[in-house]
Amino acid sequence: MKVAFLLAILLAAVPAFAELPDLGGRSVTVVTENTYPPLQFLDKEGVAVGWEYDAMNEIARRLNMQVDYQHSSWDAMIPAISSGQFDIGMDGITIRDDRKESVDFSTPYMRSEMIMLVRGDETRFADAKSFAADPKLLMAAQPGTTPFYVGVYEVLDGNEANPRIKMFETFGAGLEALKAGDVDLVLTDSAAGEAYAAASNGALKIVGGRLGAEDFGFIFPKGSELVAPVDAAIKEMKSDGTFAKLTKKWFVDTKLVE
Structure with a gap:
């Protein structure tokens, strides 16, 4: 694989916000499936890792929020987010108009x-x-x-x-x-x-x-006040090269477990 090709899946960088919102240590539940390497999966020791984990952890650090990760099957994830059971879903979820009827999406973080x-x-x-x-x-x-x-x-x-x-x-x-x-x-x-x-x-x-x-986005319950802060963090991380570094780490430098 060529690094240039992998980096091309990222959307074009946009100017960063001057200052990100501070969520004051707010606790947020984030649900995923852990079956989609290299975005999120269990490593050989059974530890949940991947591109999306690193990205979400960095978003949480920048916004001053505490993340509690939860697990769900794919078919239950969107209904669970829609009903407010979790605050954010991450699973390489394609942004589609039909899904927007039941959940809100972040700005795309990967193409x-x-x-x-x-x-x-x-x-x-x-x-x-x-x-x-x-x-x-x-x-x-x-x-x-x-x-x-x-x-x-x-x-x-x-x-x-x-x-x-x-x-x-x-x-x-x-x-x-x-x-x-x-x-x-x-x-x-x-x-x-x-x-x-x-x-x-x-x-x-x-x-x-x-x-x-296809564009990937994080999902939220309809009307979630977390969408705007997460969008701001995504835009900053595109602009400062964080996403490019994560893509090189997970799509180039890391050998996936088989």
Whole structure:
């Protein structure tokens, strides 16, 4: 991977605010799934780490707030945030208009694109068109995620019940199914996919072109007063190079656990 490409997933820097809000040590609950390396995952010792953890910890430091991290499955996360069970959600969540009906988003903190992750010895297809043309080939996806919708509408036939899409509760479960030969394709954002391929010692590779851009944002209950302070911190961290440093750390310098 080239550093320049990875840094390109970050949105253009904007001028920093002169002074960030001080939240006075406010306690904030942040929920995540811990299954999406290198954004958030459990390391070999079982410690929750990743790009989003480092980013959120730095946001908390700059805003003077105390973070209590909680865990949730992906399918329960947006409803839990919408109902006010947690203050912030972070899980590589794509900013989409339909989701804005139930939660508020931060300003985007990262931009990425969908790529096709396959086994290293895959020769039956080389792009989305040739995958779609072979009815024997299967893809893994989590229901309701961007990879699911890209797989349905940009790779296959637009049928959300297409039996060629095998559903898994977590991204990691789908990736294990790919490695085991139970499915033939996993769609993921380019940042995570590049990292997985590089860390796999040839067991995984990327085929085809990129299938579309997506912006990631943190989510909040509708009307949350935390959105503006977090947005201010994000803008400052883009401007001063903090996000660029985190991207190099997690997408270039860190070997992911397998």
